[in-house]
Amino acid sequence: MSRSDRLFKLLQALRTLPAPVTASQLARETGVSLRSIYRDVESLRAAGAEIGGERGYGYCLVEDGTLPPQKFSRIEIEAIALGLAEVRQMGDPELAAAAASALGKVAATLPSLSQQHLLHAISQVHHFEARPPVATDMQLIRTACWREQALAIRYRDRTQQVTEREIWPLAIVYLEGMLVVLARCCLRKDFRIFRAERMLSVRISGDSFRPQRAALLRNYLAKLAPSAGP
Incomplete structure (x- = not known):
């Protein structure tokens, strides 16, 4: 790992871990020695990051000099x-x-x-039901959406019939207790909703549908709108 990558990883750990973060925690998070942590903390301080704390107590990121200050109400x-x-x-x-x-x-x-x-925001989120389990590689589906690449999938429908088809993924929708992909199905030549847990296999086929995703998604959402509830 290069020194710049190591410093970035350390800075990200200081941003995300609950403060104060001990040097031992940082060493485990970044995969380096305690000596490297002490040296890298001083390097970040010299670069402008205001890091509170010290050895034996823990560290906290007071001000991050690498990012401009933001003002939110x-x-x-x-x-x-x-x-x-x-x-x-x-x-x-x-x-x-x-x-x-x-x-x-x-x-x-x-x-x-x-x-x-x-x-310490007062607005909280709690779901009594656990996140729906999904064995499908959602990162691969996201990548296909971003790159506007077709997916080859094996899909089990509600009647338990399994088909192989190519789809153009347009969006991922997180419903209560369900994760679905809005897509254009090349087999049916129409828009379809695919439940993620019914996708038995997914791979990028290599075919591109760029630059049609935004227009197709807009048309699909317009088609869904009349059936939406009040």
């Missing part, structure tokens, strides 16, 4: 905290981890008082 901070908490509750594991990382990055750009407002 108290209600905006509540909205950010609530939104990211919802993603952590409902998202697949990769997305949930990304929400936790994003919270740390946002907090690092705020003045001290706003950091406290964000990390």
Whole structure:
């Protein structure tokens, strides 16, 4: 690991782990020795990051000099905290981890008082049911959406019939207790909703449908709108 990558990883650990973070915790998180942690903390301080604490007590990131300060109102901070908490509750594991990382990055750009407002927001999210289990590689599906690449899938429908088809993934929708992919089905030549837990296998086929995703998704959502409830 290069020194710059190591410093970035250490900075990210300071942003996301509950403070104060001991040098031993940081060493486990970044995979380096305690001596390297002590040296790298001093390097970050020299670069402008204001890191409180010391050996034997723990460290906390007071101000992150690598990111510009952000100004949010108290209600905006509540909205950010609530939104990211919802993603952590409902998202697949990769997305949930990304929400936790994003919270740390946002907090690092705020003045001290706003950091406290964000990390101790009064708006909370709680779901009594656990996140729906999904064996499908959601990161691969996200990548296909971003790159506008077709997916080859094996899919089991509600009648237990298994088919192989190519789809153009347009969006991932997190419903209560269900994760679905909005797509254009090349087999049916129409829009379809695919439940993630029914996807038995998924791979990127290599075919591109760029730059049609935004227009197709807009048309699909317009088609769904009349059937939506009040």
